[in-house]
Amino acid sequence: MKWLLAVVALAMTSACATPGEERDPRDPFEGFNRGVYRFNDTFDEYVATPVARAYVSVLHQEIRTRVGNFFANVQDIFIGVNNFLQGKFEDGVNDWARFAFNSTFGLLGIHDVASDMGLEKHNEDFGQSFGRWGAGPGPYLILPFLGSSTVRDGLGTAVDYYAAPLGEVRPINLRNTLYGVYLVDTRAQLLDASRLLEEAALDRYVFQRDAYLQRRRSLIYDGRPPREKLE
């Protein structure tokens, strides 16, 4: 908990240093967010990215895919739950069938046999369910270590973590190891995307924020949001 306070304090002090630019209505806490963003960026540069790079260079692609599949399989349970919560029963059944096939024939999920059978992987979480039920995103937020979020999605993430089966794993040592591998694997999968962001953006903070908000909106509508005509 102490580090969290430290991060917040750090963010607050740098918030004051930000010049009073025109505020984006979607991002009322921009000063604070930019502070956390800098903190995350530093952590990412000196810890997360080097670890993820090492992970990629040490483990063969084949093994990394298996590791990724293992975690993806566990997540299918709650992806299914969220599809049920959103009234998409066919999709929910699809997700649970994926979990059933992959956990058995796929050897605890390391082989994604369900995709080969035509059962497609979905992307759902509690933040999306809240959105589907009508909750707006609320102000944009950058969470320490976790990055882009909004008030709605932050609450969703808290529920995601609370519900995640990984948290039930005992002994604690094993659980912590699994968490660690999960985080490193996730960061490794994002190495390409972060390079792309670096290349494309004039102001990475703004570019990342807008991309996140667009992406979440698209996900809530399962890739078919009502079209917004650009003028």
Place this chain on the structure above:
Amino acid sequence: MRHTAWVVLLGLLGFVAPVPAQDLAPDALVKNVTLEVVELISKDKEIKAGSRAKLVGVIEAKVQPHFNFNAMTALAMGQNWAKASPEQKKRLTEEFRTLLVRTYASALAAYSEQKFDFRPLRAKPTDTDVTVNVRVLQPGTQPVTLDYSMEKTASGWKVYDVMIGGVSLVANYRTEFGNTVRASGIDGLVRDLQTKNRTLAERK
């Protein structure tokens, strides 16, 4: 009569001249160009070895003619577009084109090993503004969607926006462009884009 029979026969054998790009339906155009480019990328030794210049060259030659960069720049500029002089418009479009081609090249190169799923077009034959949906199938994770917004012009269908995973490239530059113009004017934005492009070019 004999002539007709020949045409039919040749057609069956696949000898008939390919349809020029102007006449291709938008979904067929996206499919042809994507498959051609992905094939080029995955077979080229220099690109495999990490040659950015070669990769960008392929995109410039094969993809660029089907994009309407003028429309893309105007959309990304929003209301500021009307305030730009013809000379500023020209330079903005030129710099934005360079940046977009690079971004798009990186995105496509990242997916070149994957399988593409070209979705059937949901549009009426009379439509002049359509969205072509493509999905990149990746083993073990959710497919990535590539949606091309296309408009019919005199020289064939032209792309005026690309959405990657639900993120519109053009819309994503809007806030950045707006902020920069507010802070340092249109010339400031041109300068920022030039600096950005120069940094990327030096990185190879």
